[in-house]
Amino acid sequence: MIEGRVWKFGDHINTDLIIPGRYLDDYSAANLAAHALEDADPQFAKQVRKGDILVAGRNFGCGSSREQAPLALKYAGVGAVVAGSFARIFFRNAINVGLPVVVCPKASQVIKPGDVIRIDLHQGTIDVVGAKQVLKFDPMPDFMRSILESGGLVPYTRERLHQK
Amino acid sequence: MRPQTFAEKVLSRASGKDARTGEIVTARIDLAMSHENAALVLQSFHDMGATRVWDRDKIVLLFDHRVPANTVKAAESHKLVREFVRQEGLPLFLDLREGVCHQVLPEMGKVLPGKLIVGTDSHTVTYGALGAFSTGIGATEMASVWATGELWLKVPETKRFSIVGPLPEGTSAKDVALRLIGDIGSDGADYQCIEYVGEVVDAFSLAGRMVLSNMSVEMGAKAGICFPDSKTREFLSTRSSEPWTAVISDAEAEIGESMQFDFSNLGPQVAKPHAVDNVVSVEEVEGVPLDQVFIGSCTNGRMEDLLAAERVLRGKKAANGVRLIIAPASREIYIEASEKGILASLARSGAVILNPGCGPCLGAHEGLLAAGERCISTTNRNFKGRMGSPKAEIYLASPATAAASALKGAIADPREVSS
Ligand code: SF4
Numbered sequence: 001m002i003e004g005r006v007w008k009f010g011d012h013i014n015t016d017l018i019i020p021g022r023y024l025d026d027y028s029a030a031n032l033a034a035h036a037l038e039d040a041d042p043q044f045a046k047q048v049r050k051g052d053i054l055v056a057g058r059n060f061g062c063g064s065s066r067e068q069a070p071l072a073l074k075y076a077g078v079g080a081v082v083a084g085s086f087a088r089i090f091f092r093n094a095i096n097v098g099l100p101v102v103v104c105p106k107a108s109q110v111i112k113p114g115d116v117i118r119i120d121l122h123q124g125t126i127d128v129v130g131a132k133q134v135l136k137f138d139p140m141p142d143f144m145r146s147i148l149e150s151g152g153l154v155p156y157t158r159e160r161l162h163q164k
Numbered sequence: 165m166r167p168q169t170f171a172e173k174v175l176s177r178a179s180g181k182d183a184r185t186g187e188i189v190t191a192r193i194d195l196a197m198s199h200e201n202a203a204l205v206l207q208s209f210h211d212m213g214a215t216r217v218w219d220r221d222k223i224v225l226l227f228d229h230r231v232p233a234n235t236v237k238a239a240e241s242h243k244l245v246r247e248f249v250r251q252e253g254l255p256l257f258l259d260l261r262e263g264v265c266h267q268v269l270p271e272m273g274k275v276l277p278g279k280l281i282v283g284t285d286s287h288t289v290t291y292g293a294l295g296a297f298s299t300g301i302g303a304t305e306m307a308s309v310w311a312t313g314e315l316w317l318k319v320p321e322t323k324r325f326s327i328v329g330p331l332p333e334g335t336s337a338k339d340v341a342l343r344l345i346g347d348i349g350s351d352g353a354d355y356q357c358i359e360y361v362g363e364v365v366d367a368f369s370l371a372g373r374m375v376l377s378n379m380s381v382e383m384g385a386k387a388g389i390c391f392p393d394s395k396t397r398e399f400l401s402t403r404s405s406e407p408w409t410a411v412i413s414d415a416e417a418e419i420g421e422s423m424q425f426d427f428s429n430l431g432p433q434v435a436k437p438h439a440v441d442n443v444v445s446v447e448e449v450e451g452v453p454l455d456q457v458f459i460g461s462c463t464n465g466r467m468e469d470l471l472a473a474e475r476v477l478r479g480k481k482a483a484n485g486v487r488l489i490i491a492p493a494s495r496e497i498y499i500e501a502s503e504k505g506i507l508a509s510l511a512r513s514g515a516v517i518l519n520p521g522c523g524p525c526l527g528a529h530e531g532l533l534a535a536g537e538r539c540i541s542t543t544n545r546n547f548k549g550r551m552g553s554p555k556a557e558i559y560l561a562s563p564a565t566a567a568a569s570a571l572k573g574a575i576a577d578p579r580e581v582s583s
Contacts, residue, residue: 010350011440014545014547016527016546016547016548016549016550017547017549020527020549020554021526021527021528021549021550022528022530022532022549022552025230025234025235025237025238025241025528026237027203027204027207027241032550037546038554039554041550043382058231058351059351059354059384060351062350062351062384062543063286063289063302063545063547064200064285064286064526065201065284065286065301065302067201067204067281067284067302067303067304068204077460078358085351085354087351087354087384088354088355088384088386089228089286089300089301089302091198092301092302092305093302093304093305096305097302097304131404137251143316146535152304153206153208153212153304153305153307154212154301154304154307156430157212157214157307157308157311157312157353158211160385161213161214161311162213
């Protein structure tokens, strides 16, 4: 179960908005977290709290293949991203770095900034706390969820290489 | 055998099973490319506890995004990768010599029809122009490809764009790509494999087809394919001795959606800030004043692009107050353009010629924009902050439009300048 306070973003939040190219020569967590979503909302990196959840519109993460995009969000403390749709590389990268991503087109219409929501990845539900409203989404395939639950592709592969 | 799409054929071969659209398969990778972000791949590779790469001859590494190194941090990450290459004895390492990855791999003869290629770069889709299935992946999954040679992939649905022409004089592949993105939208082909067919595609050179395939990712596509023909064969004949056979969708294969575009009246197109699908015809933005013009990148830094720009600029000067920056996409192109006198001619027109590489395309170096500045660029993304300040504006266009705009110091219609 993932629970957190909501930040809202619009459609087509691209990877340059999530972490601009000018910061990409430094892979450190501190650098990436400090500039997360800087060009979309300059206040975000300063005010985001651990466990906060992003709710966005269509095509979240479009643009480059930079894995630093989901990493920047993860290092900034983001607990999950819910969007109407995701660009494919961002979606893969998010799972691979252990950042939960949920496809739910209704979410951005229904959920408001500052709401507290509870996501159940197994059941495929988003519960808007205090609003008696539950949204549904298609749970992801089992192997993707196991990658997420191991904390990402690195620990997941480490376990598997170890077992061989 | 049931009729299969191109994507199903390649992924069936690579996974050793009958791969159907929508299924997730584990596929064996034929070629894996990384640039500077190999440093990030390396970190995950070590963190995974992997020790050896699965196949030394299938990993291509080079630097193109920040070459020569523009910061100490970039230099250090280059060094890290060089050390790994030396330890592992990787033969296909090109360092910073060759230029932009997506131009260099085809030039090396490493991209063959029907191959399954992945790269840690979203524009890896470019190789679809030669009939390969190629797509971008992240650094961590590349680490697992280095370790195992395998990757899970969903077999994409196919979308077919059939392009009717002929194109009017002065309209280029870039104008076609921009118009398609404008029509389809930046998520209009999400997760899909686009097949480009029709007389316009057939008439394009491989360079033109590479523009289409390259920009496919700007519609969200997983791959963008042009089927191989005699031009593909000729291009590869001097570059690769490996045998290959063209992989083409069966006539009865299940195509998700087929769309026809009649571009026989299409003029030059421009994408306005800050979205690639914000596309208008050049007339609508004519006269917008500019501070910088960039011609280059994996989209439009090829020989025919430099020639198109030079044709417009020849014997004339870029307007006062506008910076004209040109980066040939590869060393091969740089040499050819320099031997043909094209670079000298462009320099006489006032151009600053950069070393082969990504140049200012990704906003790392060699021509960043200040707040309030405006640039027209032959690259593929005009996102806010892409080329420097988030308060700068980027317009995307063809090399001819960019060159005409350099002459005027404002966005201009190349048909008026060259005729
Ligand atoms: S030229 Fe631009 S788009 Fe192409 S690989 Fe380099 S940075 Fe990416």
